[in-house]
Amino acid sequence: MPFLRGSLGFERFSVTGFDADAFGDEHIEILAQHAAGKFQTANTENVHVGFLGGEHLFDQDFSLEKNVINNALHCSVRIDTNKIPAAIRAAWMQMELAGMAKDSEDGTVTKAQRKEAKEAVEQRCEVEAESGKYRKMQYFPFLWDFDQELLYFGGSVGNASGLCMDLLESSFGVELRHIGAGTVAQNWAVDADRYAEVDDLLPISFVSQFVQGSHTWANEHSQAPDFLGNEFLMWLWWYLENESDTIKLADESEVTVMLNKTLALECPNAESGKESITAECPTKLPEALQAIRSGKLPRKTGMTMISDGRQFDLTLQAERFAISGAKIHLDDDEEFTDEDRIDAIRLLSQSTDMLFHVFCDLRSGKQWKGIEKKISKWIAVAEPQGQKAAA
Missing domain, CATH: 3.30.310 (TATA-Binding Protein)
Structure with a gap:
């Protein structure tokens, strides 16, 4: 299964x-x-x-x-x-019309014959559909x-x-x-008595020369602040680079995180395009830093996360908070039952949410302005790891 x-x-x-x-x-x-x-x-x-x-x-x-x-x-x-493919339906229609035109004296097809051809095609579609061929x-x-x-x-x-x-x-x-990310944030806000603060949040730009409005990829039918997922990945990138690879959660447990394997970024204003990077440590590469300096935001990243002694490798999509390619690491001699597997899935889901909750607490709190300035300054002056070593 x-x-x-x-x-x-x-x-x-x-x-x-x-x-x-x-x-x-x-x-x-x-x-x-x-x-x-x-x-x-x-x-x-x-x-x-x-x-x-x-x-x-x-x-x-x-x-x-x-x-x-x-x-x-x-x-x-x-x-x-x-469903019969449209190209096949069109071909059958042309075949019917061609046969009728061939049989007519002047080689033309009347309006009544077109209607007859359409009915013949519909009947053929029903027969072919019943056969299961398509x-x-x-x-x-x-x-x-x-x-x-x-x-x-x-x-x-x-x-x-x-x-x-x-x-x-x-x-x-x-x-x-x-x-999605916005729903996770709203649910946290209700429990933390911060709903008004989260409800007032608007998308921000971490690069001073860019004015940030609604993201072009935003779901116009949803009022949930899914943009927080993109800002979360940016904050997480900055935090891991400048603070620590270990983050304390609300329940006093800790998770260790490393961004790796893949990174997808996109301009929220649809001006500077997209960037997809595949590497062992994509956030360390100069093109990654150049991308965020040009105003792009992370939309997807690979990561390794260790929670409660269990290691997960996964890719996280920012706005939908969807997980893909997740692997659960086991010890060599570990016996892992189906019940254990489901517990591990629960741990992965809860740990990812609680990591995001740390960001939501900061983003809706008074200390966020200072953190935002630090992230903007880091984006402006940070150098790729290789260039730091050369210097």
Whole structure:
């Protein structure tokens, strides 16, 4: 099962409205009733969505023993599309019209014949669709953590995730809400009694000659301050370079962090383009510093994080707070069960959030102006590691 082996990639959704004390047989029955290949949605584009047992693309077997592990429900959603490609439809239409033109005395096609050709193509599409020739299947794993009221979705947010969320909501009577950086910040603000302060925050520029407004990549349908994710990565970069690689969290525990492998930056005003850097330590390279001096902000970075003695390698997307390519390191002689794996996923999720909470506390506090000045000064005068050594 995808969440139980290999590298991890997920976006998160909060789950509300689930009226049960635990996952039980009735929920397994819901999965079976809406299994992929059995349940069909009334969709004009012939899209069918259903659950899978999680083992493979055709797994329709569900049970408490198999699918409920450590108080978390693990299975998949399969999306079947059965749509004739537009290019093929157009070709069939041209073939129909060409045949009619050939049979006519003047080589032209009447309006009535065009309508007849269109009906013939539609009929052919129905026949071809029923054959399954153009069927496409995609499946996406998910892990529904009952204790945290959280759903980990093994895919990116888009049309596919929308279909999957619709199926989960209608089947289980719940409401799902995507959790991005802004949502994490707002949830922290409610608990910390800082909601007004966070609600008043606006995007900032760390480079004095650039005036910062709304980011061009911002979700216009969301009021959540997702821009804090980009500023968080900038603060984290500065902190690791100038303060320490160890950060104390609110619960007095510590995490050790190193940025590595990959770094993606982009101009929030769509003026100076994008920069993608792949290297062992991308933040040390001159092109990385040049990118932030030109006003670009980090949108994605690779990192190694050690929390509670467990090491994770992962890539974090700033605004969506999505994790990809995450690896859980094990000791050579360590026995790691499925229950342990789910606990490790919880630790990864919670540690990443709590690291972000440290930034939220600073960003919404009185000390932020001083920190912002330090970051701006560092950007202006910092030299790449190689140039420092040469000097």
